[in-house]
Amino acid sequence: MTEPKLIQIRERIVSLKCLNAFTLKLIAMALMLCDHIWATIAVKHLWLTGIGRLAFPIFAFQIVEGFFHTSDFKKYLKRVFLFALISEIPFNLMAEGGFFYPLHQNVMFTFCLALLLLAILEKAKKKGRIVFLLASAGCVLTGFLVGFITFVDYYGYGIWMVLLFYFCRNIPFGWIGQLIGMIWINWYMIGGLVYMVPVFGRTLEIPEQGLAVLALVPIWLYNGRQGPHSTRLQYAWYAFYPVHMLILSILSRIIN
Secondary structure (H helix, E strand, C coil), X not given: CCHHHHHHHHHHHHHHCCECXXXXXXXXXXXXXXXXXXXXXXXXXXXXXXXXXXXXXXXXXXXXXXXXXXXXXXXXXXXXXXXXXXXXXXXXXXXXCCCCCCCCECHHHHHHHHHHHHHHHHHHHCCCHHHHHHHHHHHHHHHHHHHHHCCEXXXXXXXXXXXXXXXXXXXXXXXXXXXXXXHHHHHHHHCCCEEEEEECCEEEEEEHHHHHHHHHHHHHCECCCCCCCCHHHXXXXXXXXXXXXHXXXXXXXXXX
8 A cells, every 4th residue: 555545545644643632521411411310210211221331441542642631630539539529428329329338439440549550550651661561560450450349339350440551552453452351341340230132133142231341432523632621611511510410319219
C-alpha cells in the first residue's frame, strides 16, 4: 500500500473520532443514570441495566485519561477520594437501603485504588523495562485482591478495567488489546444474567455484563480533546454521582 493511501486511511479514521471528553462524560452519566433508575424505581425494565453496563468502562477509560492529563496528581486523587467519602451514604441508601453497609463501597473508591496503582506503574516505568514488568504483574495481582478485600464497586474486575486502558494506551494496535481484555473481563470473568438471543436460527447466550464491551465504540470515537471545561463544571461532574443517587433513593421510597 502506497504512503498517500495510508495517509488517506489515517485521515479517515481520525475524522471518525468525533467525541471529546465532555461528550464522553455525558454519555457515561446518562448510561449510569439508566442503570441506577433500574436499581431503584424501574426494576422491571431490564433493558435499563443492560445499557447501563456500558457506563463503567467509559468512566474507567476517562480515569486513565485524567491521570495522564492532570497537572497535579495528588490534587486529582484527593478530589476523587473526597467525593468517594461524600458518595458513600447516598450509595448505601440507593444500593442497600441504609446509611451503613461495609460490604459494598461506591465506585469512586474503585477509582482511588486504581489511581494509586497507576502512580506506582508510572514511577516503575522510569526505572527500566524489567522493573516496569515486575510492577505491572504486581499491580494486576494486588489490584484484583485489594478490590475484593475492600468490597469496592466492580471489585477487582473494575480495577483491572482501569489497568487495561492504561496498558493499551498509546501502543500499536492497542484497540485489539482493549477488545480482548474487555471480552475476557466482562464476558467470561463477570458474566451475570444471561440473555438468550436468537440469531440465524440459533440461540446466542449473551451475559448481561458482556454488553459492557460495547462501551468500546464511544471510547474509540474519542478524539483526545477536552471540550467545554471549567472548575465549576468539573465539580458538577463529581457532584452528579452522589446527588442523583440520593434523589433516586428518596423517589424509590416514595414510589415503592
